Amino acid sequence: MRNLRGVVRAFAGLVIAASSAGCILTKDLPDPALDIPGGYKAARSAKASDAPPTLDWWRAFRSTELTTLMEEAQRVNLDIAAAVARFQQADAQARIAGAALLPTLSGSGSETYSRTSGSSASGLSIGGREVVNYNASLAASYQLDFWGQNRDAAQAAEETAVASRFDREVVALTTLTAVANAYFQVLASQDRIRTAQRNIASAERVLNAIRDRFNAGTSTDLDVAQQESLVANQRALVPPLRQALDQNINALATLVSRPPESVRVTGGSLNNIAIPRVTPGLPSELLTQRPDIRRQEAQLAAATANIGSARAQFFPSIQLTGQGGYQSSALSALFQPHAAFFSLVGSATQPIFDGGRILGNFELTQAQQDELLQTYRKTVVQSFADVDNALVAIRQTTIRLRLQRDVVASSQRAFQLAEQQLRAGTADIVTVLNTQQTLFQAEDALWQAQLARLQAIISLYQALGGGWEPKVERPVNAL
Structure with missing residues (x-):
């Protein structure tokens, strides 16, 4: 028993020493050599009222219904639920990879019954011998991670879970x-x-006025037909708009994981939506805010750890195995000191020739790291362009909206004058038709311009990575 305890202590000491010797060859992340600008090209001068997006950035639009839909989507959206399941899988894979850093221990117990043959070499019949053997043992095995292969593999799995x-x-x-x-x-x-x-109501009102003039003999049948065509054209515009309305309500139903029949969207008007003012901050801050950049960074870290694990395969693998327990032919004497046994085996395996498998795997991990490095660099550069594009879109759609409002105001005045002259009998029918079409198109374009500005603001929120964690102001006297 004393010898057995000594062997166990020695085995445990080797395990502890080996577990602290890993990762001697693991490299830091490669330098992406990025050119981080000091500011965005399209950013305007920041005002005191401007602030980075809050975590619940959608509340800045001041729509209760939108806030309700956003919060429901966060709880029940199926794409988000699938993403949660994926990182749970990654956590499990990290635990599996980390298991190689610890020894394996297993216990076994057995009862063996055997009986020898009852015959002898002289042909005489002799009673066979019955033998019963009892065994209880513990077996431990550990691979010394001296070169950091298992530790780097576990680190790669952990970084994948972070990604x-x-x-x-x-x-x-x-x-x-x-x-x-x-x-x-x-x-x-x-x-x-x-x-x-x-x-449509305005066009029908003009159509009635033209028909009155036709009945009075001051207008032609062509004038009536032209106005009827304009009324029909306006009516034909409604079904596609209703189709777009229903399709977008159904899209909202899918995003909140409900059948369209159970979703009721009240809606309202774009005029009731507040226009938030958001500052984009500095480009350097974007690197810690956009989740796709952080994801690529974690994937690059995993690829770098995989290189360390692949490099360690060139070196010998050292395996320690030990077994100890009790063995006796009598159950009552199984746990007596004289029934104890143990064995301790250390082995080293050095790859000599494998047809280039280890070298190929090492070069593969290097190429994968380089691919992820370039992807990371592209993601960062693209993020700067996304913010600039969103800022440009906000600026230009705001200008477009202001100009379109002037167009609508002028078109409304022109149409009112044309309708007055029509009723007075002094208006040219062509002028009336043109003013109607100009007004109808201008009013429709105005709503599209308002939508474009809101979509540009949403694209800015997305380009900035959504809501930003609030900055914690440290006290002046903080250590």
Whole structure:
């Protein structure tokens, strides 16, 4: 027993020493050599009222219904749920990979019964001998991770799990922006339908005036036909708008994981949506805010750890195995000191020739790391372009909206004058038709311009990575 205890202590000491010797060859992350600009090209001067997006950034639009849909999507969206399941799988894979860093221990117990033959060499019949043997033992095995192969593999799995968590954030951000876009499409469709119906009523009013002139002999049948064509054209615009309305409501139903029949969207008007002011911050801050950048960074870290694990395969693998227990032919004497036994085996295996498998695997991990490095660099560069594009879109759609409002105001005045002259009998029918068409198109374009500005704001939120964690101001006297 004393010898057995000594062997166990020695085995445990080797395990502890080996577990602290890993990762001697693991490299740091490669330098992406990125050119981080000091500011965004399209950013305007920041104002005191501007602030980075909050975690619940959708509340800045001040729509209770939109907030309800956003919060419901975060709870029940199936894409987000699938992303959560993926990072749970990655966590399990990390635990599996980390198991190689610890010894394996197994216990066994057996009872063996055997009986020898009853015959002898002289042909005489002799009673056979019955033998019963009892065995109880523990077996331990451990691979010394001296070169860091298992530790690097575990680190790669852990980084992959981190990347899966950021992938969930990417899916969540994509889902939330899809909800916002679909909801604003619903509002725009409702506004355009109301405008189309109002324009139909105006066109029918003009048609009645032209018919009165025709009955009085001051207008022609061609004038009536032209106005009837314009009325029919306005009516034909309504079904596609209703189709777009229903499709976007169904899209919202899918995003909140409910059948369309159970979803009721009240909607309203784009005029009731507040326009938030958001500052993009500095490009350097974007690297820690966008989940897709963080995901690529974690994947690059996993690939770097895989290189260390692949490199360690060139070196010998050292395996320690030990077994100890008790063995006796009598159950009552099984756990007596004289029934104890143990064995301890150490082995080393050095690859000599494997047809280039280890070298090929090492070069593969290097190429995979390089691919992820380039992908990471592209993601960062693309993120800067995304923010600039969103800022440009906000600026230009705001200008477009202001100009389109001037177009609508002028078109309304022109149509009112043309309608007055029509009733007075002094208007040219062609002028009346042109002013109607100009007004109807201008009003519809106005709603589309409002929608475009809101979509540009949403694209800025998405480009910035959604909501930002609030900055913690440290006290001046903090250590």
